[in-house]
Amino acid sequence: MDDQYRQKGRHNGPGRHLPAIAGGRPVRETYLPYARQWIEEDDIRAVTRVLRSDWLTTGPTLAEFERQFAARVGARYAVAFSSGTAALHGACFAAGVGRGDEVITSPITFAASANCALYLGAKPVFADIDPHTYNIDPAEIEKKITPATRVILPVHFTGQPCDLDPIHALAAKHNLTVIEDAAHALGAEYRGRPIGGLSDMTIFSFHPVKHITTGEGGMVTTNSEEYRQWLLLFRNHGIVRDPDLLVDDQGPWYYEMQDLGYNYRLTDIQAALGLSQLARLDRFLERRREIAQMYNEAFAHLPEVTIPYQAPHARSAWHLYVLALNPDRLKASRRRIFEALRAENIGVNVHYIPVYRHPYYRWLGDPDSCSLSGFYCPNAEDLYQRIITLPLFPAMTDRDVRDVIAAVKKVILWYSGDVSVH
Numbered sequence: 001m002d003d004q005y006r007q008k009g010r011h012n013g014p015g016r017h018l019p020a021i022a023g024g025r026p027v028r029e030t031y032l033p034y035a036r037q038w039i040e041e042d043d044i045r046a047v048t049r050v051l052r053s054d055w056l057t058t059g060p061t062l063a064e065f066e067r068q069f070a071a072r073v074g075a076r077y078a079v080a081f082s083s084g085t086a087a088l089h090g091a092c093f094a095a096g097v098g099r100g101d102e103v104i105t106s107p108i109t110f111a112a113s114a115n116c117a118l119y120l121g122a123k124p125v126f127a128d129i130d131p132h133t134y135n136i137d138p139a140e141i142e143k144k145i146t147p148a149t150r151v152i153l154p155v156h157f158t159g160q161p162c163d164l165d166p167i168h169a170l171a172a173k174h175n176l177t178v179i180e181d182a183a184h185a186l187g188a189e190y191r192g193r194p195i196g197g198l199s200d201m202t203i204f205s206f207h208p209v210k211h212i213t214t215g216e217g218g219m220v221t222t223n224s225e226e227y228r229q230w231l232l233l234f235r236n237h238g239i240v241r242d243p244d245l246l247v248d249d250q251g252p253w254y255y256e257m258q259d260l261g262y263n264y265r266l267t268d269i270q271a272a273l274g275l276s277q278l279a280r281l282d283r284f285l286e287r288r289r290e291i292a293q294m295y296n297e298a299f300a301h302l303p304e305v306t307i308p309y310q311a312p313h314a315r316s317a318w319h320l321y322v323l324a325l326n327p328d329r330l331k332a333s334r335r336r337i338f339e340a341l342r343a344e345n346i347g348v349n350v351h352y353i354p355v356y357r358h359p360y361y362r363w364l365g366d367p368d369s370c371s372l373s374g375f376y377c378p379n380a381e382d383l384y385q386r387i388i389t390l391p392l393f394p395a396m397t398d399r400d401v402r403d404v405i406a407a408v409k410k411v412i413l414w415y416s417g418d419v420s421v422h
């Protein structure tokens with residue numbers, strides 16, 4: 001099929017090969033999003049059961065969701081939050097992050113991974129990525145460690161676990177806390193062990209594009225009773241009720257606010273959805289891996305693109321499928337190829353704009369000139385110029401997958417050409 005595309009692709013032949021952006025017929029009539037939730041009748045029944053019960057928030061369903069979630073990811077405790085972002089904020093608080101501290105994270109992530117440091121008056125520091133895995137490079141982390149460093153916050157980009165052993169070694173050597181951002185990595189494994197119980201704390205997100213959803217929601221997992229106590233305090237206004245911990249005790253009604261916490265609670269309504277989704281996690285993961293495999297097989301031999309490299313230590317949860325373009329082999333820009341795929345009705349995306357490129361971060365780094373000084377990471381920059389995220393979610397049909405493959409081949413081969421020889 002490729003040879004056929006290659007031969008006809010460059011000429012204004014049958015409309016089948018002419019990209020929609022150049023006036024041809026789109027591969028699909030309807031738009032395929034890059035991600036979406038998968039809700040079934042079981043989910044709806046679980047939620048309505050809670051709506052008819054006595055507890056809408058912080059009741060037995062939440063406790064059960066936390067218990068089952070912790071068990072699933074191999075952690076002793078799980079503390080639910082109202083979002084993955086709130087979970088990151090809570091984890092940094094529990095780690096004792098404060099004014100003047102530095103938190104080292106990846107530039108190739110959603111802004112929330114770095115914003116959590118700013119919420120607490122700390123400074124996010126970006127360590128460059130490994131050019132093969134696209135994950136934070138432990139050697140780059142080491143270069144960024146200063147006496148002010150408090151936390152290393154690796155992000156398991158696309159669901160592929162970071163190389164945790166050298167990160168843990170650095171943390172032990174410099175007495176740092178490790179908080180994994182596993183928003184992409186529910187169900188992933190590092191050296192055969194599930195992500196969730198391997199570091200001081202690990203955060204997850206239940207946004208509808210993630211592996212399981214609660215509408216909005218998040219979780220922190222930990223093996224430490226002390227971290228758990230700080231997390232519980234923080235998600236509930238900093239309030240303490242345990243008589244042993246009170247500064248004063250004025251009677252049975254009495255409680256104290258001992259820290260500035262937030263209302264970051266997850267409701268029982270959401271927890272019911274989370275529990276019911278968690279029961280299907282294995283199916284979701286299996287389908288994600290199947291789709292990634294189909295993409296890999298379809299694109300592995302195309303010199304115009306690079307499929308996602310998988311490190312031997314990693315078993316990815318495949319939240320995202322990120323295809324990297326090889327610019328020397330293409331006569332069109334990433335932007336043109338992106339627009340051409342959208343014109344085929346394929347909901348491609350770009351994950352991510354390096355966090356420090358956002359104007360807010362540029363102003364932080366250099367309030368006058370909005371430059372990138374102090375943050376610039378060359379590998380992250382190179383990657384950002386080349387990547388396109390393809391649709392990947394468990395409810396995709398084989399037909400959807402074939403449409404994505406057909407659209408990518410059609411567009412890539414249309415714009416194929418060895419630029420370096422001209």
Ligand SMILES: *Cc1c(COP(=O)(O)O)cnc(C)c1O
Nearest residue numbers: 083084085110112183205206207
């Ligand atoms: C989704 C996501 C978050 C934030 O999660 P929310 O639940 O949307 O607040 C944090 N980090 C990464 C890498 C994410 O993808």
